[in-house]
Amino acid sequence: MEILEELRPEGADEHPKAKHELLQSTVEIITGICGTVAEAKADLAGTLAEVAAAAERRGLGLMCAGTHPITDWQSQLISPKERYLQLVERMQWLARRLQIFGVHVHVGVRAPEKAIPIVNALCQYVPHFLALSASSPFWVGCDTGLASARAKVFESMPTAGLPYQLSGWDEFETYMETLISTNAIESVREVWWDIRPHPGFGTVELRICDGLPTLDEVGAVAALSQCLVEQFDTQLDRGYTLPTPPSWVLRENKWRAARYGLDADIVVDEKGTVRPVRQSILDLVEDLTPTAKRLECEQELADVERVLAVGASYQRQRAVAAASGGKLEPVVDSLLSEMRTGLPSDGPAGGWSGPVPGPADCSGGHAA
CATH class of the missing domain: 3.30.590.20 (Creatine Kinase; Chain A, domain 2)
Known part of the structure; x- marks a missing residue:
């Protein structure tokens, strides 16, 4: 809420490309009409940088998953x-x-x-x-x-x-x-x-x-x-x-x-x-x-x-x-880091397909 209010241009109801979503913890970032994928990525990156800077001033980080x-x-x-x-x-x-x-x-x-x-x-x-x-x-x-x-x-x-x-x-x-x-x-x-x-x-x-x-x-x-x-x-x-x-x-x-x-x-x-x-x-x-x-x-x-x-x-x-x-x-x-630095150069190719050992059962509640 505070982030979007800070980014809202004077006289406008909201930022043209950073919007409210269902949850207050979520910011939706959109692009304008783009001719190429590279243009769309650059458009997203610009708005993302604005949101990230406003979040950082509040000691917050951004992630997407x-x-x-x-x-x-x-x-x-x-x-x-x-x-x-x-x-x-x-x-x-x-x-x-x-x-x-x-x-x-x-x-x-x-x-x-x-x-x-x-x-x-x-x-x-x-x-x-x-x-x-x-x-x-x-x-x-x-x-x-x-x-x-x-x-x-x-x-x-x-x-x-x-x-x-x-x-x-x-x-x-x-x-x-x-x-x-x-x-x-x-x-x-x-x-x-x-x-x-x-x-x-x-x-x-x-x-x-x-x-x-x-x-x-x-x-x-x-x-x-x-x-x-x-x-x-x-x-x-x-x-x-x-x-x-x-x-x-x-x-x-x-x-x-x-x-x-x-x-x-x-x-x-x-x-x-x-x-x-x-x-x-x-x-x-x-x-x-x-x-x-x-x-x-x-x-x-x-x-x-x-x-x-x-x-x-x-x-x-x-x-x-x-x-x-x-x-x-x-x-x-790791998700916070990837948002900042991009796709890693190596990873678990082949994948981990089974459940992670350690946490308690999935019947509800928070992680330990």
């Missing part, structure tokens, strides 16, 4: 904005426990009728994005055994999770109108699908990613997002019909990525063929490299391979916890 390893959602204060107060009143426990954090990427599309086919096609890459970004193995001081606990916490909201596979824009509008007319939602902003069209911005928004500790990782998922949307947009221009994967495959693959992260084997066809998601990500990067060159994000797309080499955040966090005898305070320190 899908969940905070040790804090309890029950101790968090809700931001005093009418939108959030109404959300908590309506959703109660489901909203109160949303001590989760994500990275959302908007990519522009060139025509409204393309949005739904692109959303449907992007869904097959939910496990790729989730495994790569997974950074929430811990919840209220215990190891959940998942790579992304955030994904499962957020799914509890009635309008969150995988999108419905709709036939086109007309069906999307009908669905939104029904939700609004029946008082299920007030606007499309309350439909928190993992991937959704955003009518106000003319974009497809990928919301599946956990919070990412470094700008390098943000850039990597942004490049992956931009290249995929551009590829699908171009294919539609050429008259192709984009794939609409079966819903059971999408649900199964999302679960596998949330549970096993980069060690997941994902289903790649209706016959039940499985393939390591790690290899699928590498192949996807290779396939998208020509598109990345045209979009001037080849370096950021290559950072996907850097993440695979040093380990996703959930793997790095577990490695720190294991080296600390199961203590999670050093994990928080």
Whole structure:
């Protein structure tokens, strides 16, 4: 609250790129409209520096991950904005426990009728994005055994999770109108699908990613997002019909990525063929490299391979916890450090997939 008030320009209601979120302990940082991933990273870095300086003056640090390893959602204060107060009143426990954090990427599309086919096609890459970004193995001081606990916490909201596979824009509008007319939602902003069209911005928004500790990782998922949307947009221009994967495959693959992260084997066809998601990500990067060159994000797309080499955040966090005898305070320190210094040059490639030894059971309470 104090930080955002300090950063608020005189005469303005709020900072243009640093915003309130549901919890008072959270600051949402956004960018303007950017032409390249590098421009978006620079935009984020500028606002992040402002927030970090204001936080430092108060003896506070910044971190970003899908969940905070040790804090309890029950101790968090809700931001005093009418939108959030109404959300908590309506959703109660489901909203109160949303001590989760994500990275959302908007990519522009060139025509409204393309949005739904692109959303449907992007869904097959939910496990790729989730495994790569997974950074929430811990919840209220215990190891959940998942790579992304955030994904499962957020799914509890009635309008969150995988999108419905709709036939086109007309069906999307009908669905939104029904939700609004029946008082299920007030606007499309309350439909928190993992991937959704955003009518106000003319974009497809990928919301599946956990919070990412470094700008390098943000850039990597942004490049992956931009290249995929551009590829699908171009294919539609050429008259192709984009794939609409079966819903059971999408649900199964999302679960596998949330549970096993980069060690997941994902289903790649209706016959039940499985393939390591790690290899699928590498192949996807290779396939998208020509598109990345045209979009001037080849370096950021290559950072996907850097993440695979040093380990996703959930793997790095577990490695720190294991080296600390199961203590999670050093994990928080490592996330603070990564926010300041960037993606580490080495890490637990191959990953730590089991629970961290040491902490007590996960039935509730705080870490020791």
